[in-house]
Amino acid sequence: MKVVYLNLRKPQGNILRIILLFLIPACISFTACRSNKKAGGSSTDTTAITGEYSPVSTFAPNVPEAKNNAKPKKVIVEIEVVEKVMKLADGVDYTFWTFGGKVPGPFIRVHEGDEVELHLNNNANNKMPHNIDLHAVSGPGGGAEATMTVPGHSSVFRFRALNPGLFVYHCATAPVGMHIANGMYGLILVDPKDGLPYADKEFYLMQGEFYTTGKNGEPGLQPFDMDKAIKEQPEYVVFNGSVGSTTGDNALHAKVGDRVRIYIGNAGPNLVSSFHVIGQIFDKVYVEGGSEINHNVATTLIPAGGGEIVEFICKEPGTFNIVDHSIFRAFNQGALAQLVVTGPADKNIYSGKQADQFYYPPIQDEKKDKPAVEPAAAPEPSFADRFKDGQTLFASNCSSCHQTTGLGLPGSFPPLAKSDFLMSRQDMGIGVVLHGINNEAITVNGKHYQGVMPNLSLTDDQVASILTYVRNSWGNKSPGIKASDVKKVRNQ
Amino acid sequence: MKTVSTLLMMICTLIPLKHYGEMPAVHRGMPARNAAMVSIPGGSYRPFLHRKDQPAAVKIHPFSLDVNAVTNGEFLDFVKANPKWARSKISPLFADAGYLKQWTGDFEIGDDKIINSPVTNVSWFAADAYARWKGKRLPTQAEWEYAAAAAPVGMQKGARLTRIILAWYDHPNPVILPPVQSTYKNAYGLYDMHGLIWEWVEDFNSVIIQGNSGTNADSFSCAAGSLGSVNKEDYAAFMRFAFREGLQARYAINGLGFRCARDLNRFD
Amino acid sequence: MKTNRILLGLATLTLLSCHKSAVIKSTLCCARDRAAITATTPSPAVGNNSVYQLTGSWTDQHEKQLTLSKLQGHPQIVAMIFTHCAFVCPRVVEKMKAIRDSLPAAVRNQVGGVLVSFDPDRDTPAQLRSYATQRQLDDHWELLKGNSDQVRELSMVLNVKYQKLSGGSFSHTGNIYILDGNGNIVQSVDGLGGSIGSAVSTLNRLASR
Numbered sequence: 001m002k003v004v005y006l007n008l009r010k011p012q013g014n015i016l017r018i019i020l021l022f023l024i025p026a027c028i029s030f031t032a033c034r035s036n037k038k039a040g041g042s043s044t045d046t047t048a049i050t051g052e053y054s055p056v057s058t059f060a061p062n063v064p065e066a067k068n069n070a071k072p073k074k075v076i077v078e079i080e081v082v083e084k085v086m087k088l089a090d091g092v093d094y095t096f097w098t099f100g101g102k103v104p105g106p107f108i109r110v111h112e113g114d115e116v117e118l119h120l121n122n123n124a125n126n127k128m129p130h131n132i133d134l135h136a137v138s139g140p141g142g143g144a145e146a147t148m149t150v151p152g153h154s155s156v157f158r159f160r161a162l163n164p165g166l167f168v169y170h171c172a173t174a175p176v177g178m179h180i181a182n183g184m185y186g187l188i189l190v191d192p193k194d195g196l197p198y199a200d201k202e203f204y205l206m207q208g209e210f211y212t213t214g215k216n217g218e219p220g221l222q223p224f225d226m227d228k229a230i231k232e233q234p235e236y237v238v239f240n241g242s243v244g245s246t247t248g249d250n251a252l253h254a255k256v257g258d259r260v261r262i263y264i265g266n267a268g269p270n271l272v273s274s275f276h277v278i279g280q281i282f283d284k285v286y287v288e289g290g291s292e293i294n295h296n297v298a299t300t301l302i303p304a305g306g307g308e309i310v311e312f313i314c315k316e317p318g319t320f321n322i323v324d325h326s327i328f329r330a331f332n333q334g335a336l337a338q339l340v341v342t343g344p345a346d347k348n349i350y351s352g353k354q355a356d357q358f359y360y361p362p363i364q365d366e367k368k369d370k371p372a373v374e375p376a377a378a379p380e381p382s383f384a385d386r387f388k389d390g391q392t393l394f395a396s397n398c399s400s401c402h403q404t405t406g407l408g409l410p411g412s413f414p415p416l417a418k419s420d421f422l423m424s425r426q427d428m429g430i431g432v433v434l435h436g437i438n439n440e441a442i443t444v445n446g447k448h449y450q451g452v453m454p455n456l457s458l459t460d461d462q463v464a465s466i467l468t469y470v471r472n473s474w475g476n477k478s479p480g481i482k483a484s485d486v487k488k489v490r491n492q
Numbered sequence: 493m494k495t496v497s498t499l500l501m502m503i504c505t506l507i508p509l510k511h512y513g514e515m516p517a518v519h520r521g522m523p524a525r526n527a528a529m530v531s532i533p534g535g536s537y538r539p540f541l542h543r544k545d546q547p548a549a550v551k552i553h554p555f556s557l558d559v560n561a562v563t564n565g566e567f568l569d570f571v572k573a574n575p576k577w578a579r580s581k582i583s584p585l586f587a588d589a590g591y592l593k594q595w596t597g598d599f600e601i602g603d604d605k606i607i608n609s610p611v612t613n614v615s616w617f618a619a620d621a622y623a624r625w626k627g628k629r630l631p632t633q634a635e636w637e638y639a640a641a642a643a644p645v646g647m648q649k650g651a652r653l654t655r656i657i658l659a660w661y662d663h664p665n666p667v668i669l670p671p672v673q674s675t676y677k678n679a680y681g682l683y684d685m686h687g688l689i690w691e692w693v694e695d696f697n698s699v700i701i702q703g704n705s706g707t708n709a710d711s712f713s714c715a716a717g718s719l720g721s722v723n724k725e726d727y728a729a730f731m732r733f734a735f736r737e738g739l740q741a742r743y744a745i746n747g748l749g750f751r752c753a754r755d756l757n758r759f760d
Numbered sequence: 761m762k763t764n765r766i767l768l769g770l771a772t773l774t775l776l777s778c779h780k781s782a783v784i785k786s787t788l789c790c791a792r793d794r795a796a797i798t799a800t801t802p803s804p805a806v807g808n809n810s811v812y813q814l815t816g817s818w819t820d821q822h823e824k825q826l827t828l829s830k831l832q833g834h835p836q837i838v839a840m841i842f843t844h845c846a847f848v849c850p851r852v853v854e855k856m857k858a859i860r861d862s863l864p865a866a867v868r869n870q871v872g873g874v875l876v877s878f879d880p881d882r883d884t885p886a887q888l889r890s891y892a893t894q895r896q897l898d899d900h901w902e903l904l905k906g907n908s909d910q911v912r913e914l915s916m917v918l919n920v921k922y923q924k925l926s927g928g929s930f931s932h933t934g935n936i937y938i939l940d941g942n943g944n945i946v947q948s949v950d951g952l953g954g955s956i957g958s959a960v961s962t963l964n965r966l967a968s969r
Contacts, residue, residue, distance in 0.1 A: 129735040148738040174730035223662045698923035741916030
């Protein structure tokens, strides 16, 4: 409450003073209200910054924890460029150009609305000039134009993290492809205002190609090959900078029941990735690292120079291979990582192998596809023809079990040679050949057999020929079997 | 006023004629040795970064260029004769904190192995002062690029200089810089134009890649025109021009040295 | 009023013609009288980061010879231009004028403007004089011509990029630099875009030292 003193001796002066006395506090409170309204707005919101901090950046496969600041802060990020020789594969070395001394570079994690002050430091021992382009930046070159830095020097610039999402950063000094191909890339995550939902495990993977003069596996220090890079024919496609970086002892770990979130970047420089975790289904995919969420996806596309966030719950223990499903890259060029999940198994979800059975090869007869229909009134072949046909048919359909010797396999397949079971049967064995035997216990020549003889779906004619042969071989003697005999048994 | 200056100018132009073949006497403390130079014949140079409104080729007048880069030993002679360029005395305006850090003292190189290696960690100002002390100057960017484009003597058929340079980029800086003349000689008789160190040129700050000024001011031109490279295949050149783009004259950098040029006297 | 101005102008001309090596300015202007510096060592008074460590001799629009250290003692607003520049330099100069005009009168009198030409071939003292008249640059302004080596050297110190084009014009960056009384670069501002506010407050601060 303002108390206004009136000076009755100067009326005009009074009025002026009153007006001023009202106006000044009114203006102050009005602007104060307006500035409060500004807080918490759209993506072009440039709210006032409160406080500053230097975030912890981590190297792959680790991800820093989210800060989840209520209000935007100033974030100071220091990145050093280091050119160094490191292992690309067993016996293979490469001169990498790196952010932070590793490939990929550090995982930068900030919050939507933060003001990022980025210091790009070029180590004095380096040879080359470098800069940085972060895809999270709205501004020319993504920061590249402000950060061209020669060795021994440092560039600083600031940008506002206006958009949430997962973004790639990389060196953009010409020729850009060469700088990326040599390993100058990493990921920056801008957490959305309200943060991402909880995940038990978060991992950082980044795919990239390497173009070496020597073929894949050729040992020694391998130079970069510009021609192969232009032709998009890499020798290596790897996760996290080298073959085997995240396999075996270096595999990722999780437990059954964990919700796993993988921030997966694709640096290129050329190839698009078909990202898949063998044996897992992503229940959530933040498409291209943005705000759109897809569900129940097994394989997702990651553009070159882009990223993706995938989530899944580990339901079963085991080793899960993580691949680029352009599959020769995974198994021949190194695009393979692993996740080892430990914990109790649930056979309802995945049973593992339940049975190991003998596999009977299919019938090698061109008449197999035709229905077993007798040609009308075909003349009955002679005994000799039947025997000869039967021998051929026996060889292809029966001999694998009963053997060409007719002796079968003791304990497994009964003999046919001098078989009392065969020769004494009322139906002359026709029923057995027509219908097979399904685990029925039988006795042949005093020996017990219990097994499966498949139903081979043969025609009457074929059955007749086989039985003619079988019942007249290896010491067996009997009259020939006719097709009509088979038909009679079939129709019983 | 004007007469005085005109007179002075006339005298100055006469001096080179009078002292043909000798160093101008104005420079004190002449060094005992003189780096060998070769004459580069005149010709035409196509600037790598080309503006559409500019002619595609620039005329290069004949000039001489040092056969190899200035060495630590030669630079030591200069510093001894001109102590204000010693490491502990130099003004921060003219060199940054890395100036001559490979030496063990103001007047001591320290490591015998690098006496004949190119001097590095010298700023443009220091390089320019050395050149003038020798009665020479720094080569212009056009002169340097023109001289550096010549192929190595005995280069294999089918091989390309660009690939040789890219291979140099591929290897990290050696801890001990090899001596001058340890890489290839080119068709002009110049050693190590590529493959040993980066080299200062007189007008490195004439490179204005659109939008790459690095300061809060936009770069622009008083005559409108856009800048493009003449040869998009020349990846090595992109890197070299990008390097120049990031330089400031006071920077002392591990892999950056220089060699000197001189106008060719009309009687040469 | 007008008589005063004429008398002042006459006095200036007389003084200028008398002294060849020292720079004489009207009392309104900015530089101190100093003997020309011929030593190659930097003057201890100017300090390590001072632009005035450059020892070259320049000619101004009044045909006077001076080294940059003559500007010592007062804050300076500096830019590199050339008079035949049609589009950009005029705007840079206008911005420099606007900065000076925004200063309180007492401060403005202490602050000098310096324009250094890229173009010694065409920007003779007479041409510079004519330019100063056209742009209404009073005696607080120094327009300097030097040889091409000096120009390159100064551009290196100021971190100005430029290139001479065929046809005689120049492609160049357009920052404006604020130097303190000792010649240290305190601030650089965009010559084309942006406000003049921070430059003005910097100069106010420098003048109050």
